[in-house]
Amino acid sequence: MSAAAAAELIEPGHTVAISGFASAGTPKALIPALAERIHRVRGTGTNFTINLLTGASVSTETERLLSEIDGVALRMPYQSEATARRNINSGRMDYVDIHLSHVAQQVWEGYYGEVDVAVVEIAGITEDGELIPSASIGNNKTWLDVAHKVILEVNSWVPAEMTGIHDVYYETALPPHRKPIPLRAVSDRIGQPTLRVDMDKVVAIVETNARDSASPLTMPDAVSQAIAAHVLDFFSYEVAAGRLPAGSLLPLQSGVGNVANAVLQGLDAGPFKGLTCYSEVIQDGMLHLIKHGTVEYASATSLALSDAGIDELVDNIDFYRKHIVLRPQEISNHPELVRRLGIIAMNGMLEADIYGNVNSTHVMGTKIMNGIGGSGDFTRNGYLSMFMSPSTAKGGAISSIVPMVPHVDHTEHDVQVIVTEQGLADLRGLSPRKRSRVVIERCAHPDFKDQLLDYVGRAEASPTPGNTPHLLGEALAFHQRYLDTGSMAVR
């Protein structure tokens, strides 16, 4: 069927669940056709919005096309695109920002009502009628299971060599029918290579031949490299103290972006070999680490590679197949497995406060940047939780260490290590008063240290300081000053 004809199957008010995680595996043809249909239907005087569910971020084009026409009433669970962000922050699009490990469970439970249509990109269909996944799995298993109607996009661009790299576990259930998930090591395969679908629900099959948006890798800058160096030093320190296994550490989870890439690059030059990664996204850097033997095995839910990365993978697929697996995101982020494997969680942040609370999502406490994604899944149940950021932003006008964060995504109970290019604060086993000094001394930029020390000193000197000393009238003054003057710094 043509994409235009398939788009006619989506009606105003529908809840539409699509494939896509870190852009990879987003449907290529259906959404542009749907955007045209929405525009056309509105020309007849009928409003037309959908509720849009995804794995995580989908391709920029997809998010933008639908957001530019205000085509999405409710968006869940993650986005990272400018137009969508603008619509959310102006109140024109509802956004539910939840832990990625909770999505499948909550949709099954019915929090988002019925899923009318699933649009899922696949690489092909087997003779048995099962579906060969493309470059991400995300929530596709769930979408195919719960949707009333299914539209498949068969993308012939996806290299046939990828077949078999996937492991789809089908034994999840709603309570009281859950049982132990039998995964004990990052490399364990516990499922099947294909997705299942009830063919009676498949209302359209659309053929495409389009590559995923390339995920370009920027070279780490000096600040990212400094952060990475602190992280690597810390790993060596933990190994020396007997708190991490020598050589292979424990499975690493790392977000995407400059700092994460710098850490991965740093690992390649470091003393650790045979590492494992249990994370969400595999980028080009991971292929290098695998090729060099630094990483023995990587588990993820999305392959977000550059053109060169795709070539590298396909040209050496027999090698990489022994070292990579893609799983559904309910497995890649599952609390049971994150706890059992003992994940080292490394995620970026917008800011941390002096007591160790972290804001990952809301600029100045109000404007959403992207979303919490999987950072809470790994932080909350992992073995070691680390948050990383440059110590300043906006050319030094913003300090990423503040007295009180105006939005908390990760609480003081969960944040163990904070890293900036200035240094690393190890908060484990410390009371709030001890934490504040370590965070300021190790992580704050010198331009803001005196301001922070002045704040905490006066808070502690108040008549009833409390366990977590604050001056409520000043706790958010750094942020208010930035809004008023363009800088958090006292002039």
Next chain:
Amino acid sequence: MSAAAAAELIEPGHTVAISGFASAGTPKALIPALAERIHRVRGTGTNFTINLLTGASVSTETERLLSEIDGVALRMPYQSEATARRNINSGRMDYVDIHLSHVAQQVWEGYYGEVDVAVVEIAGITEDGELIPSASIGNNKTWLDVAHKVILEVNSWVPAEMTGIHDVYYETALPPHRKPIPLRAVSDRIGQPTLRVDMDKVVAIVETNARDSASPLTMPDAVSQAIAAHVLDFFSYEVAAGRLPAGSLLPLQSGVGNVANAVLQGLDAGPFKGLTCYSEVIQDGMLHLIKHGTVEYASATSLALSDAGIDELVDNIDFYRKHIVLRPQEISNHPELVRRLGIIAMNGMLEADIYGNVNSTHVMGTKIMNGIGGSGDFTRNGYLSMFMSPSTAKGGAISSIVPMVPHVDHTEHDVQVIVTEQGLADLRGLSPRKRSRVVIERCAHPDFKDQLLDYVGRAEASPTPGNTPHLLGEALAFHQRYLDTGSMAVR
């Protein structure tokens, strides 16, 4: 050995790990003797403090004796006593307030250094040299395993009939050696009835005959009963919607206190039968529920009963043994099991903000009340998370619904349902803007509704409202006004 002689084995600077959870199972003789020893040693000019690790709250006497003499330098992971609270809030005692499911792992990992001495109350010693637990297990397995020296208090008051009610799982490990925990139902027994100890480490055995401090049950007041009624209505609504199994629901976790007791009482009169509870503490009310068949099985880590409750248990031990199990707290609160079982988490709170962030610990953002305890363990990984509080405190001067909580223990990503005597706010699947209206309309006290609506209305009307509209200069004004005037209300 006498308690006084045993106390001589504890030296200044020692890290001492003791039994006790919700008061039950606290050592009775050793701590008073230790307090005397500290006093005596100080008389010689030598300072003497210890670091004190427990299961959760220990007996009031224990906490008070040590706090009154400033005998504790660092306290972990939970307390609920006035003298300890005073020391923490004045900065004289360091307090590390962490999730109870994390304690064993973090102590094994070495965050708190070496554990010099464990002091563990037991009911007896078997012929094989294994230990019969008393009325709580808590972290006792971990303390016995990691401590260099062990002091046992054998309490002959503990009814012999309790033997066999415990289930101690010994297959936990540090990663990479973890495997699936084979528990699939609340009633599953996966361990052994006794605790193990290396007898070479046992440096003293002290005999006692002293009952646990009684845990008196107060009768629920009208406010608690109103909260409970909203909770029960909600359960019926969820069953009707097909989101909870009819009849037996899913395993309930509930905190302690008035509201929790009211919910349990309400359940006894309600339509649900054969319920299960997977929680931390069993109080008298639970025995009634079990006797009436409302609850089929209850799993906990502590039996905190009144004198009458103890008699009831002992007189009918053959019956209750089929319906109760006590486990180590790393199992009662384990993320893997909380997720698998699909726990309905019901916990008290100090306050919630209009976007669903919850403060469970810090009065006015600075002064600690008790601690987070296990509320995060159940909330973060459970199936349904509910927080309950009266809508006002201090005779109406404090609103428990505020624009922004000044301390976050449970984030907007994790809090699904908020309940006050005014009503119940179901936040599932809602964006922040939608949540604010539901929280204010359903949960805020009428005296504060206009103030809250005025705040959120002006925040949304700001030029750049954002996904989570706030006015940073006013976000904490409710709290500041209370500190300045004694009331959050605008006069």
